[in-house]
Amino acid sequence: MSEFLDMGGYAMYVWPSYGLAFVILVANWVSPLMQRRRILTDIARKLRRDKREQK
Amino acid sequence: MGSPRYFYNVAGKMIPWFAVSFLLTLIAGIYYGLFVAPPDYQQGDSYRIMYIHVPAAWMSMFIYIVMAVAGLISLVWRIKITEITIISSASVGASFTFLALVTGSLWGKPMWGAWWVWDARLTSELMLLFLYLGIIALYSAIEDKRVAARAISILALVGVVNIPIIHYSVEWWNTLHQTSSVTVTGKQAMSTSMLIPLLLMGISFKLYYGAVVLMRARAEVLERDRNTRWVRELVEGEMK
Numbered sequence: 001m002s003e004f005l006d007m008g009g010y011a012m013y014v015w016p017s018y019g020l021a022f023v024i025l026v027a028n029w030v031s032p033l034m035q036r037r038r039i040l041t042d043i044a045r046k047l048r049r050d051k052r053e054q055k
Numbered sequence: 056m057g058s059p060r061y062f063y064n065v066a067g068k069m070i071p072w073f074a075v076s077f078l079l080t081l082i083a084g085i086y087y088g089l090f091v092a093p094p095d096y097q098q099g100d101s102y103r104i105m106y107i108h109v110p111a112a113w114m115s116m117f118i119y120i121v122m123a124v125a126g127l128i129s130l131v132w133r134i135k136i137t138e139i140t141i142i143s144s145a146s147v148g149a150s151f152t153f154l155a156l157v158t159g160s161l162w163g164k165p166m167w168g169a170w171w172v173w174d175a176r177l178t179s180e181l182m183l184l185f186l187y188l189g190i191i192a193l194y195s196a197i198e199d200k201r202v203a204a205r206a207i208s209i210l211a212l213v214g215v216v217n218i219p220i221i222h223y224s225v226e227w228w229n230t231l232h233q234t235s236s237v238t239v240t241g242k243q244a245m246s247t248s249m250l251i252p253l254l255l256m257g258i259s260f261k262l263y264y265g266a267v268v269l270m271r272a273r274a275e276v277l278e279r280d281r282n283t284r285w286v287r288e289l290v291e292g293e294m295k
Binding site: 009014029032035043044047 | 085089090094099100101103104107108111146147150151153154157158161162164165263266267270271273274277278281286287290291293294
């Protein structure tokens with residue numbers, strides 16, 4: 001196991017590469033989900049306001 | 056057919072398929088790349104960075120070509136969905152370009168002894184990152200989103216000249232960066248056990264892009280169509 005983690009002495013180059021890839025993949029996945037939620041709450045708030053004004 | 060509502064619904068059905076196949080190919084690619092493929096006889100285990108670096112570099116160019124084609128279609132036919140495709144692709148394209156540059160640097164240090172050299176391949180890839188960032192900045196700087204979309208269509212289309220420069224840089228100039236190890240035709244420079252994880256990761260990243268660009272495009276469609284009846288009905292349905 002420790003031999004695997006050592007990556008033949010290149011651990012300090014290999015693992016940051018995989019780590020950054022992981023961070024970038026997660027960030028680009030989460031970002032549109034947050035954008036979607038922000039837009040939906042924004043539209044919902046506006047709809048509620050329109051309804052109140054009609055009454 | 057090309058209505059935003061139709062797109063929204065079809066994209067919503069496609070995303071789970073992209074997501075699941077992305078995860079499966081990613082797990083297989085990582086497993087083969089880190090556990091099954093043997094160490095390189097010259098580069099030892101450092102070459103395993105390639106399984107991130109090369110697919111990321113492929114994506115950096117692939118996504119840009121998608122944006123340039125979408126830009127051309129947007130300029131000629133003024134189709135909303137292709138306009139949305141450009142801006143929805145830009146941030147993920149910039150991310151992959153950044154990933155390719157950083158992992159290249161992390162590979163370059165132990166192999167070349169330098170984090171960075173102003174070699175033609177590296178410089179043209181850096182230019183690509185600036186193109187992506189320029190497109191994102193230009194789009195957010197223009198208030199009217201239809202005008203903004205036309206502006207980035209032109210920029211995406213003009214910038215595509217950089218793509219063949221990146222691709223052929225290792226042949227046209229005497230670069231430190233090695234030439235392609237993977238060719239469609241001809242003899243492979245790599246053993247099959249090393250090639251399989253690379254191709255798996257390449258497919259995986261493409262599927263990832265498919266899922267992410269559809270997710271972002273759906274959000275953009277909602278934003279642009281926020282005052283239409285179908286979006287109001289959709290939001291009212293979710294409020295209940």
